[in-house]
Amino acid sequence: DTEVTQTPKHLVMGMTNKKSLKCEQHMGHRAMYWYKQKAKKPPELMFVYSYEKLSINESVPSRFSPECPNSSLLNLHLHALQPEDSALYLCASSDTGNYGYTFGSGTRLTVV
Amino acid sequence: DQQVKQNSPSLSVQEGRISILNCDYTNSMFDYFLWYKKYPAEGPTFLISISSIKDKNEDGRFTVFLNKSAKHLSLHIVPSQPGDSAVYFCAALSNTDKLIFGTGTRLQVFP
Numbered sequence: 001d002t003e004v005t006q007t008p009k010h011l012v013m014g015m016t017n018k019k020s021l022k023c024e025q026h027m028g029h030r031a032m033y034w035y036k037q038k039a040k041k042p043p044e045l046m047f048v049y050s051y052e053k054l055s056i057n058e059s060v061p062s063r064f065s066p067e068c069p070n071s072s073l074l075n076l077h078l079h080a081l082q083p084e085d086s087a088l089y090l091c092a093s094s095d096t097g098n099y100g101y102t103f104g105s106g107t108r109l110t111v112v
Numbered sequence: 113d114q115q116v117k118q119n120s121p122s123l124s125v126q127e128g129r130i131s132i133l134n135c136d137y138t139n140s141m142f143d144y145f146l147w148y149k150k151y152p153a154e155g156p157t158f159l160i161s162i163s164s165i166k167d168k169n170e171d172g173r174f175t176v177f178l179n180k181s182a183k184h185l186s187l188h189i190v191p192s193q194p195g196d197s198a199v200y201f202c203a204a205l206s207n208t209d210k211l212i213f214g215t216g217t218r219l220q221v222f223p
Contacts, residue, residue, distance in 0.1 A: 040217070091155075101211060103156045
């Protein structure tokens, strides 16, 4: 299995909703990432988990809450989002000593 | 502060010809560079990479050149094919595990 799987592929949520994005990889990669991509912009790093511990938080607002239950799973919990948070959210993973990142297909999030 | 820049937002190339995508960076601490291809509503797909200790890496139709003194890298695709039409991002990596993406170049290969 050489893929990063993200669910759901599409999500529409209201500003008062609570939802979660899920990411899964079975490549034994030790690092997992959340990126946010707005239209016609490059992906921007949000969070990095290394060996299941949060190692980088790029000053992301607290309405985004990451969680790494185990080495294969990464969640992003969403609460009280704003319409400007609408974007493609990408999960990625990488292995120690291997600079290749594997990206998931992303979750297209729309906040209404 | 955009540390990785792709100054050409778009590029149009005829099928069979060479596509050259350019990328400039400002941080001399970057030690590894990658190129990704991205279709709309999909995640980036890794294409090719180069370590800062090399100046060229080749993989099939794709070759990446690195000029450290100029802080410049380029991706050459030859021959270009219509299926190569996508947005291409260069990305740079430092020892902090942060992958920094460039602004992207939309490549269109026409018959």
